[in-house]
Amino acid sequence: MKAIGIYEGAPSAKSQQFAEIELAKPVPTGDDLLVKVSAISVNPVDTKVRQATAVQSQLKILGYDAVGIIDSVGPKVTEYHRGDRVFYAGTNQRSGSNQEFQLVDARLVSLAPQKLSDADAAAMPLTMLTAYELIFEKFQAKFGPQANLGRTMLIINGAGGVGSSAIQLAKWAGFKVIATASRPETVEWVTKMGADLVVNHHHDLWQQLGDQYADKIDDIMILHSTENYFDVAAKLVRPLGHVGSIVETSKPVALGKLKDKAASFDWEFMFAKAKYEIEVESQGKILADLAKLLDSGAVASTRTQTINSISTTTLQQAHEQVEANKMVGKLVLVGPFN
Amino acid sequence: MKAIGIYEGAPSAKSQQFAEIELAKPVPTGDDLLVKVSAISVNPVDTKVRQATAVQSQLKILGYDAVGIIDSVGPKVTEYHRGDRVFYAGTNQRSGSNQEFQLVDARLVSLAPQKLSDADAAAMPLTMLTAYELIFEKFQAKFGPQANLGRTMLIINGAGGVGSSAIQLAKWAGFKVIATASRPETVEWVTKMGADLVVNHHHDLWQQLGDQYADKIDDIMILHSTENYFDVAAKLVRPLGHVGSIVETSKPVALGKLKDKAASFDWEFMFAKAKYEIEVESQGKILADLAKLLDSGAVASTRTQTINSISTTTLQQAHEQVEANKMVGKLVLVGPFN
Incomplete structure (x- = not known):
């Protein structure tokens, strides 16, 4: 599977080297889901983490927001099944959503809003x-x-x-x-x-x-x-x-x-719950509530821009745009990875 | 009626000039109660307010905590009656409890715990x-x-x-x-x-x-x-x-x-509610809950010292003790004013 990331951060996305590598498809254990990522968004925190990344020996895979289809589930997972369409922001403690298949704790996940496109849904979790x-x-x-x-x-x-x-x-x-x-x-x-x-x-x-x-x-x-x-x-x-x-x-x-x-x-720091393992399951429940609000139209997706490809080139472009600090609403990248 | 206070603060209670004057007994209006003060306590905030008091043309009457008997009630007061025994911490916006009769907003007040002496009850509100x-x-x-x-x-x-x-x-x-x-x-x-x-x-x-x-x-x-x-x-x-x-x-x-x-x-700043007139009635309700806890013995009075007189001399002595910053529990002064 394809994974995109960096070996070392750069202060400006324009000078950032994004790399793409081929990794073995992971196998979920415990509470994990393996999700085939359909769409992602880039948040300001992505650019801050990228900028602050020191030299890595292994590729650091960035990205939080994702929408995708469950490919397989860990042995402890009962609530979700292969084929379910989910959305989540994940955690800053593990590899991110900028890869074809991502492991994510099922407690951080909800079924995606049914009436929203992948692009519209991917803009929302974080x-x-x-x-x-x-x-x-x-x-x-x-x-x-x-x-x-x-x-x-x-x-x-x-x-x-x-x-x-x-x-x-x-x-x-x-x-x-x-x-x-x-x-x-x-x-x-x-x-x-x-x-x-x-x-x-x-x-x-x-x-x-x-x-x-x-x-x-x-x-x-x-x-x-x-x-x-x-x-x-x-x-x-x-x-x-x-x-x-x-x-x-x-x-x-x-x-x-x-x-x-x-x-x-x-x-407020959205990643504190997963990082410190406190009230972790609350985030999946919140996302489920939010999915209902999105499906009912009470709240609309804030997506304003879409790039129809996830690659080292489009990710760099997305980081540049978000880093310019002039975003209105959200920027989303929709797969396939290529 | 007797009122004790200061015309100008001093950095040390030892050099503070407390004065006693005779004032006309006030008449309650609106939501006010007029309370005949039976016992008071001295809190660290009393000493801080005293220290920070600039020159006054009128006597500044200090003191927050009080237990007393209602002497008369304002026309808007329905919950309390003459003769009721109440306790309260009052507000920092009006003259304090270091006087024989004090006006206090009925919403800041509760019936005093029945099983506690005036001294034990006066230690508690603030x-x-x-x-x-x-x-x-x-x-x-x-x-x-x-x-x-x-x-x-x-x-x-x-x-x-x-x-x-x-x-x-x-x-x-x-x-x-x-x-x-x-x-x-x-x-x-x-x-x-x-x-x-x-x-x-x-x-x-x-x-x-x-x-x-x-x-x-x-x-x-x-x-x-x-x-x-x-x-x-x-x-x-x-x-x-x-x-x-x-x-x-x-x-x-x-x-x-x-x-x-x-x-x-x-x-936390206990006086914020009364000062800004937000959730004022909550303080009377809290005191009523606390009176129940005190009467049931779930919580005990924290009074450790008692002075059986309220005068310029005993107030100075109380301020000195509280100011020494070595108090264990609370110091209470019990009337009469003399």
Whole structure:
């Protein structure tokens, strides 16, 4: 089977050497499924992991999101069978989805949404898991249509993959959603996703929101440059509210600014459950819930671009696009591997 | 009526000028109760507020915790009546409990535990509200006897007022409790409160706990020197776990150390609800729950010292003792004011 990866990261995808090798088809053991990968997406985290990869003696196979057909199952697997179409984001502890056949823990998987194409489904797992865990686990929103009426959420960097999923999920759950975007096409996109109000994160958020929303926003999601937005988030968040982020900080944070409000700061990191083997099965269950929302049309795929081939060339092209940091929605690659 | 307070803070209680003045007995309006104060406690926050008080033209009346008898009620109050015995921590937005008659919002109040003396009851509101909100709101523990079996909590500085309440509440709720204490009498005290394991916060907590508890402690409560304990808390907390603090930071915090575990940091500040008028009535309800726990003996008063007089002299003495930062449990002053 074909597998694509790298032996050493490069700071720019343009200078990255992607390699393709032939590997023996794996055999699933224990809780594992072996999935024939049909479509994948490239997330910003793929490019960050690629950049940070030191010299490897074995090929490092990148990629998280995947849609595929189960080829065979490990002896402990009872819920899934050969031929089932599944989708998942997997784990950062094992080889990724940029290969023809991938081993994945069945607990991290759900049947794919039936009404979505491979391309549309492949765009969703990592970003929706991240958005779901932030909204319904970290922020403790109620999971249900219109279940959080009266609550307001600010999503900083709404047009990216996680933001696009988060806007839709928060709207479905009844939040008033304020999203940030800076270009005409991203403003249009976050509005299409359901944002009630769009503000520009390249301008001062306090000036744009402070008069109306000081101490008023229940939950604030920082999806870009945590350090740049922490202070304004502390001023906008309501007392007892939550500020959550997925973007690591490079220096200490003035955490004390949240104290007087008795507010909380939540880190979201989708891979923590699998990495530390905590609540692992929750991710499969979340994906099953999300598949229902996607099939019902309550939430739409955020796929905006599709490349109809998975190869060293198309992967490099995809990394370049995602790395340019101007994505609107998600970029998907559909097989075959060639 | 007599009221005790200050016109200007002093860095040390030994040099503080407490003054006593005569004020007209207030008349309750709206949601207010007028309470004839029977007993009060002095908390560390009293000394911090006193120290930070700039010159005042009017007497600043300190004090939070109180037990007393309702003298009269505002026109909106239906739940309480003259003669009811109540306890509360009040708010930092109004004159405090160091006066013969105090106005307090009825929503912040509960009937006092029937089986406890004024002295025993006066020790509890502020510390138990703080401990309750951390454990059952911020850490999202289940409220019920043994309802959190399998979870472990670390309470840094267990022998103080909040720590002593927190150990008991966490034990009642089923946690395994690790508390820190440094002197023989504090070790004995936290053990009496119910700690399963005691470690010394003056020695390296990682060396004492790391082997067994790295990535294993569900919830960590920092009740002293947040900056000194944040890093070790980040190493001990379990993935998806919570670190909570009540002690403000004087400099930025390496918040990123919690990211890989997708953990949360929660500030607890008991006065935030009343100050920002959010979930105000929850505090009266919490106190009612706590009164039941105190009456049932599930939780005991943490009073360790009692002064049988409330005056400028005894308040100064109480501030000195609390300020010395060596308290075990709580210090209470019982009326009359004289």
